[in-house]
Amino acid sequence: MIPFDYHRAEDAASAVALVSGTPGAAFLAGGTNLVDRMKLGVAQPTLLVDISRLPLDTVDVQEDGRVRIGTNVRNADLAANTVIRSRYPALSQALLAGASGQLRNLATTGGNLLQRTRCVYFQNPTTPCNKREPGTGCSAVEGYTRYHAILGASEDCVATHPSDMAVALAALDAAVVVMGPAGERVLPVSDLHRLPGNEPQKDTVLDHGELITAVELPPAPARSAYRKVRDRAAYAFALVSVAAALELDDDDAAVPVIRDVRIALGGVAHKPWRALQAEAVLRGAAATEDNFRSAADAELRHAETLNGNGFKVPMVRNTLAAVLRDLTGTAGPDASAPGTDHPEGPSGPDDAGWEK
Amino acid sequence: MEARITLQVDGEPRSLTVDTRTTVLDALRDQLGVTSPKKGCDHGQCGACTVLLDGRRANSCLALAVAHDGAEVITSEGLAGGTPDGELHPVQRAFLEQDGFQCGYCTPGQVCSAAGIIEEAAAGHPSTATEDLQAEGGIDLTDAEIRERMSGNLCRCGAYVNIVAAVRQAAETAAARRDGAANPEVPVVTDSPTAESMPEHPEERA
Numbered sequence: 407m408i409p410f411d412y413h414r415a416e417d418a419a420s421a422v423a424l425v426s427g428t429p430g431a432a433f434l435a436g437g438t439n440l441v442d443r444m445k446l447g448v449a450q451p452t453l454l455v456d457i458s459r460l461p462l463d464t465v466d467v468q469e470d471g472r473v474r475i476g477t478n479v480r481n482a483d484l485a486a487n488t489v490i491r492s493r494y495p496a497l498s499q500a501l502l503a504g505a506s507g508q509l510r511n512l513a514t515t516g517g518n519l520l521q522r523t524r525c526v527y528f529q530n531p532t533t534p535c536n537k538r539e540p541g542t543g544c545s546a547v548e549g550y551t552r553y554h555a556i557l558g559a560s561e562d563c564v565a566t567h568p569s570d571m572a573v574a575l576a577a578l579d580a581a582v583v584v585m586g587p588a589g590e591r592v593l594p595v596s597d598l599h600r601l602p603g604n605e606p607q608k609d610t611v612l613d614h615g616e617l618i619t620a621v622e623l624p625p626a627p628a629r630s631a632y633r634k635v636r637d638r639a640a641y642a643f644a645l646v647s648v649a650a651a652l653e654l655d656d657d658d659a660a661v662p663v664i665r666d667v668r669i670a671l672g673g674v675a676h677k678p679w680r681a682l683q684a685e686a687v688l689r690g691a692a693a694t695e696d697n698f699r700s701a702a703d704a705e706l707r708h709a710e711t712l713n714g715n716g717f718k719v720p721m722v723r724n725t726l727a728a729v730l731r732d733l734t735g736t737a738g739p740d741a742s743a744p745g746t747d748h749p750e751g752p753s754g755p756d757d758a759g760w761e762k
Numbered sequence: 763m764e765a766r767i768t769l770q771v772d773g774e775p776r777s778l779t780v781d782t783r784t785t786v787l788d789a790l791r792d793q794l795g796v797t798s799p800k801k802g803c804d805h806g807q808c809g810a811c812t813v814l815l816d817g818r819r820a821n822s823c824l825a826l827a828v829a830h831d832g833a834e835v836i837t838s839e840g841l842a843g844g845t846p847d848g849e850l851h852p853v854q855r856a857f858l859e860q861d862g863f864q865c866g867y868c869t870p871g872q873v874c875s876a877a878g879i880i881e882e883a884a885a886g887h888p889s890t891a892t893e894d895l896q897a898e899g900g901i902d903l904t905d906a907e908i909r910e911r912m913s914g915n916l917c918r919c920g921a922y923v924n925i926v927a928a929v930r931q932a933a934e935t936a937a938a939r940r941d942g943a944a945n946p947e948v949p950v951v952t953d954s955p956t957a958e959s960m961p962e963h964p965e966e967r968a
Contacts, residue, residue, distance in 0.1 A: 411763045412782045412828050434829060441785070441824045442805050454782070456829050482818075486887040491895045502890045506914020507879060509806060511818040512825065640890070640913035 407444045411453045418462070418585055418619055421455050426587045426615025428453050433617060435478060436512040438505070439521040447531045448522075448538060458514070462619055465489060471625035474583075477516030477618050481571065482507065484515060494623060496630035496649050500574035503634040506641050516618035519572055519582070519598065522609060523565035523676075524643055526550060536562045537606040551712035553643060556719065557675045563606030564712060567599055567677050568643050574632045575621065576670035576678040577649035583620040586613060595621070596670075599677030606676070627651035627668070629733045634672070635725055646721045647672035648729045654693070662734055664688050669726065671705075674718060681705045684726065693734035698727040767831035771796055772840025780827045786835065787811045787822035798839045798870040802916070809915035812871035812878075813837050819878030821914075838870035841877060853877050853932040862928035864919030872915045876929045879903070879911040880936045903933040 415421035425431040430452030434440060437458075443449035462476035465487050473489060484490055485501035505513065527533045527545035534542040546554055546564050554564040572595065580595040598610050612618075630651040636642040652667040667688045669681040684701035691697045702723040709719050731738050768777045769786070771794060778793050787804075790796040790813075802810035804823045811823040814836035822835075841851040853876045856862070863869045883901045891910040892901055901907065908929045909922075917925060 407783045409763060410782055412765060412826075414829075434826070437826060437829065438806055438821070438824050441826060445805065454826075454829075458829060482882075482887065486885075488898075491888065495895050498888065498895055499890070502888060502892075506809065507882065507889075507911055508809060508812055508819050508821045508875065508914045509824075511815075511878075512820050640910050 407447075408450050408452070410451055412456065413453065414456045415460060418457070418460055418617060421457050421460070422585050422587060422615055422617050424453075425455050425617070426613075429614070431455055431615075433457050435514040435517040436480070437517075438509050438513045439517065443522065443529075446529055448529055457617065473623040475515050475621045475623070477514060477620055479515045480511060481505070481513045481515070481518055482510040484571075485510065493626035494574075494578055494630060496574040496577060496632040496651060497571065497623075499632040500570040500634075500647075500649060503632065503644075503647070504570040515571075515621055518569055519575075519595070519618060519621075520610065521569060524568050525554070525565040528565060537565060537602070540605070540607050547712065551714040553645070553673070554712055554715050555675050556706075556709040556711050556715060556722075557671070557679055558601045559676065559710065560602045560604065560606070562604050563602035563676065565602065565606065565676060566673055567609070567675070569678070570632070570634060570644060570647060570672060572599070573647055573670045573672035573678040574630075574649040575623075576680050577632075577651045577668045578627070578630065579624050579651075579668055581622045581624075582618055583622060584612060584616050585619050586616040590619075592622070596678065596680045602676045609676075627666075628653045631729055631733050633725055633729045633732075635721055644673035646674060646718055646725055648722070648725045650726075650729050650733055652688075652730075652733055654734060661692050661694060661736065663690065663692055664734070665690070669701075669705075671722060671726075674709075674722060681726075683707070688730075693730065693736050695727060695731070695736070695739055698730045699723060701730075702726045765828045765831070767827060769794075769827070769830070770832075770834040772835070772837055782826065782828045784827045785823050786813070786815065786825040786827050786830055786833075789827040790822065790835065790837065796837055796839065798837045799874075800867055800870060802868065802871075807916070808868070808871075809875060810868050810871040812874045812915065814841075814874055814878060817881075819875050836874070838873045841873065851877065852935045853880070853928070856928040856932040856935070857925075860924045860928035860931055862921060862924045863917075864921050868915060868917045868919075872912070872917070872925060875912060875915045876932055879908070879929070880933050882911070883907065883933070884936070884940065903930065905930065908933070 432451035434454040434456045435458050463478040464476050466474045481501050485498045491498045527535045528537050533545045536544050555566050575595045581592050582595050582598050584591050632649045634644045634647040649670045653665045654662040655665045656662045667685050669684050671679040684705040687701040687704045763782045766779050799813050800810035802808035806821040806824045812819050813822045816833050842848050853873050883903050889910045891906040908926050
């Protein structure tokens with residue numbers, strides 16, 4: 407770790423001014439990702455501006471039903487918040503699926519959004535990486551790609567965003583409140599992170615010195631859920647995850663109709679992937695297994711797999727269908743029928759999408 | 763850059779000068795001689811460095827000391843009451859009685875984490891193993907809850923089966939105390955059999 411100066415911020419505006427005016431400066435909140443990257447030599451700030459004691463640590467329900475989450479609210483506290491648990495279960499589920507209890511006690515809302523990819527080549531300064539050192543090349547494209555992108559990647563970068571929380575926020579249509587030197591702006595959380603293109607060093611659209619001060623949730627959807635698939639049952643990053651929020655017509659009908667739906671995918675792209683194509687198929691459609699799978703197919707039409715992550719295509723399809731079944735209260739496919747227990751893959755009808 | 767800070771360590775105020783790069787873990791071990799928190803991975807993955815930081819379990823290897831000036835730090839030593847003849851914490855007693863370790867390197871972190879999860883569950887903080895997110899009040903620490911909540915503490919000896927038993931016993935003890943009644947199912951041990959049988963350094967024992 408290189409030596410650095412430390413400044414404890416007195417207020418958000420002065421913290422923004424200090425970081426904006428200091429090229430090597432970075433904000434420090436919980437530190438669980440930043441300090442780790444500093445130890446690895448991946449991050450080398452010359453000044454840390456500590457915002458962790460600023461009183462941006464409350465969850466406030468507004469009169470219009472919106473919920474404002476201060477940037478310093480700890481992940482553990484947000485997951486346990488009774489308003490979040492009861493009205494936005496997808497967000498609690500996503501937070502609880504991430505990291506460990508110790509880390510969730512330290513990690514903050516804003517810091518969770520701004521954590522960086524855990525691509526093994528990004529985290530290893532001895533290997534080429536366009537995100538860490540632009541222009542050096544991507545080691546992952548021909549390397550270990552189990553955790554890498556199938557949607558929206560570029561030849562310069564195939565990394566995925568590691569946050570669970572951000573995926574739930576995307577499906578909940580949250581907004582991010584950002585303070586910069588020129589004042590405040592609000593942007594949809596889906597517009598915060600960017601695709602890699604030929605500038606993979608930029609994870610987000612934020613300028614240097616801009617500070618996330620809060621996350622805002624719109625009034626709660628009728629139903630929401632988050633489901634994560636990983637290599638072990640606890641304390642692991644997502645291979646694939648799905649967050650969905652929806653409203654039904656005829657809630658009590660055997661086959662309800664989906665009035666509105668928002669879906670976001672994790673573990674598949676450089677950002678939480680809002681599944682707009684799948685949403686379009688489902689909006690106004692009956693809650694049937696066929697429609698769930700048609701929606702997944704629409705979203706995955708442009709998926710591009712690498713040598714080690716082809717399994718993610720059927721995994722997204724199956725996980726999306728499972729989440730939608732749970733949320734709409736519809737029955738799963740008949741497990742005894744041929745090809746329906748694992749509708750894709752070697753025993754399935756079209757044998758498509760398995761790891762090549 | 764250096765900074766003068768004070769940490770409240772196991773009940774004692776300790777002032778020290780730290781390089782800004784110093785983590786709470788390194789400050790405790792290298793500067794203050796408090797060596798019960800262990801450095802395993804030093805990247806927040808193994809949990810051996812777990813302490814109670816301002817009352818909550820945290821990875822001390824990822825917490826910069828300068829950012830935690832004034833914080834209260836409880837290590838597994840402090841849980842035991844601070845003096846050599848102090849009573850063991852119920853979590854520590856449970857680890858002894860259930861044989862919740864082999865080499866012991868991860869144990870101080872496991873113990874702090876277990877003390878933390880018992881408080882978190884009693885306060886109603888859910889986990890991914892919690893079936894009903896909407897339920898109010900304390901959450902029972904089933905084995906599934908214990909396994910999920912302790913997943914940030916790795917044990918390379920693989921003593922997990924007995925660690926789960928130890929945390930279960932400690933949770934039952936804590937619940938009994940909260941209920942204000944002694945639980946006859948939970949044996950009460952007032953001293954440490956290990957401490958008695960191992961008064962010396964292992965190499966000096968007869």
